[in-house]
Amino acid sequence: MCALNIKSFAAADNCPLAVTRLNPALQNFTPYSAGLSIEEIREKYGVERIVKLASNENPLGASPMVQETLRKNTGSAFRYVQSGNPKLAEAVAQYFGVPQECIVLGNGSDEVIDLLIRAKAVAGVHNVLAFRPCFSMYKVQSALCGVEFRQVDVDENFHFPWDKFIAAADENTAIAFVTTPDNPSGYCPPVAEIEALAKRLPQSCLLVVDEAYMDYTGNEEAYSLLSRLNEFPNVAILRTFSKSFGLAGMRLGFGVMHPQLADYIRRIRPPFSVNIMAEFAGKAALEDQTFYRTGLQCVQEERARVSNALEALGCFVYPSLSNFIMFTLPQNCQLTAQSCFEALLQKGVIIRPLTSYNLPKNLRVSIGNHEENGIFLAALQELLHD
Numbered sequence: 001m002c003a004l005n006i007k008s009f010a011a012a013d014n015c016p017l018a019v020t021r022l023n024p025a026l027q028n029f030t031p032y033s034a035g036l037s038i039e040e041i042r043e044k045y046g047v048e049r050i051v052k053l054a055s056n057e058n059p060l061g062a063s064p065m066v067q068e069t070l071r072k073n074t075g076s077a078f079r080y081v082q083s084g085n086p087k088l089a090e091a092v093a094q095y096f097g098v099p100q101e102c103i104v105l106g107n108g109s110d111e112v113i114d115l116l117i118r119a120k121a122v123a124g125v126h127n128v129l130a131f132r133p134c135f136s137m138y139k140v141q142s143a144l145c146g147v148e149f150r151q152v153d154v155d156e157n158f159h160f161p162w163d164k165f166i167a168a169a170d171e172n173t174a175i176a177f178v179t180t181p182d183n184p185s186g187y188c189p190p191v192a193e194i195e196a197l198a199k200r201l202p203q204s205c206l207l208v209v210d211e212a213y214m215d216y217t218g219n220e221e222a223y224s225l226l227s228r229l230n231e232f233p234n235v236a237i238l239r240t241f242s243k244s245f246g247l248a249g250m251r252l253g254f255g256v257m258h259p260q261l262a263d264y265i266r267r268i269r270p271p272f273s274v275n276i277m278a279e280f281a282g283k284a285a286l287e288d289q290t291f292y293r294t295g296l297q298c299v300q301e302e303r304a305r306v307s308n309a310l311e312a313l314g315c316f317v318y319p320s321l322s323n324f325i326m327f328t329l330p331q332n333c334q335l336t337a338q339s340c341f342e343a344l345l346q347k348g349v350i351i352r353p354l355t356s357y358n359l360p361k362n363l364r365v366s367i368g369n370h371e372e373n374g375i376f377l378a379a380l381q382e383l384l385h386d
């Protein structure tokens with residue numbers, strides 16, 4: 001056993017790779033801010049039962065068919081997966097009704113976001129555009145690439161001010177990110193607005209529509225361009241297995257885009273970033289339609305229930321077409337959003353304060369299963385009526 005001790009390392013200011021000698025993009029770098037994990041809270045507060053409604057994971061867990069497939073295939077763990085995951089790409093193509101040539105699989109859609117930025121944007125020349133607030137990976141990856149990150153504030157009701165957005169784009173805008181339904185608000189614009197945006201942006205700009213939560217709208221034709229993507233060569237659509245397919249921990253997502261762009265991106269993708277277990281799990285998740293549909297139905301029913309219950313408690317609820325709800329506490333409430341979040345933690349319920357999105361008064365709760373939502377609502381009621 002090696003006995004290297006942390007104290008034997010030179011103090012930070014003696015480090016030969018002090019930050020001044022690293023990539024300047026790393027100075028003042030803000031990392032991705034993740035929701036709290038169950039283990040952290042169990043250790044800190046000593047609570048037995050933890051209800052985690054912080055990261056928009058599937059309320060029904062992982063599909064039984066996926067679990068069975070993973071158990072059966074553990075013996076393959078020593079093998080490299082087939083480079084580029086052609087079998088999985090084929091299954092995804094068939095399931096979503098798009099040509100396989102248009103698909104780029106990734107280690108979560110996070111990886112596809114990273115690849116798109118690196119493929120399109122040149123450090124010090126290009127910029128990337130998004131709304132504020134937005135999913136923080138767009139900014140994290142742009143910053144890492146040394147690319148200017150521009151943001152346009154959403155409206156008061158979290159709708160999208162398109163004219164301002166388009167005005168912020170110029171001939172050096174490599175990518176514009178839009179999230180539909182949006183995170184953290186749950187708002188989803190009608191597809192006609194995305195179509196108009198695609199036509200009005202400079203044609204050198206790639207419009208990336210992040211549809212991580214699209215299936216929760218219950219009406220993809222009304223909200224997604226996916227079925228007509230061939231008409232929009234400057235649009236890429238991102239989907240993920242992390243939410244409705246219940247595979248957040250396996251890390252599997254994909255982009256759908258013009259086949260030529262997809263070909264370039266596949267060439268720069270690390271060959272095995274979608275690992276062999278993720279490939280087994282992804283194929284099984286597509287096959288387990290019963291689990292998938294039950295999950296969607298659970299979210300749709302429980303979303304209405306949680307939303308009504310929050311309103312009955314006097315909270316302001318932003319209408320959501322996603323698997324989470326953003327809300328603010330009642331106006332006469334003594335608690336701040338942060339103290340409400342912390343008090344819920346002590347009761348074993350993890351939700352998401354939105355300070356990292358610069359929304360200190362707002363909270364976001366993922367839709368869990370019936371029992372979990374009941375525990376959350378009861379805990380919140382106790383806090384608000386004490």
Ligand SMILES: *Cc1c(COP(=O)(O)O)cnc(C)c1O
Pocket residue numbers: 056107108109110111135179183210212239240241242243248251252253
């Ligand atoms: C959860 C989420 C994703 C999914 O990311 P993965 O890397 O696929 O897990 C993508 N975009 C947004 C806006 C999300 O909230």
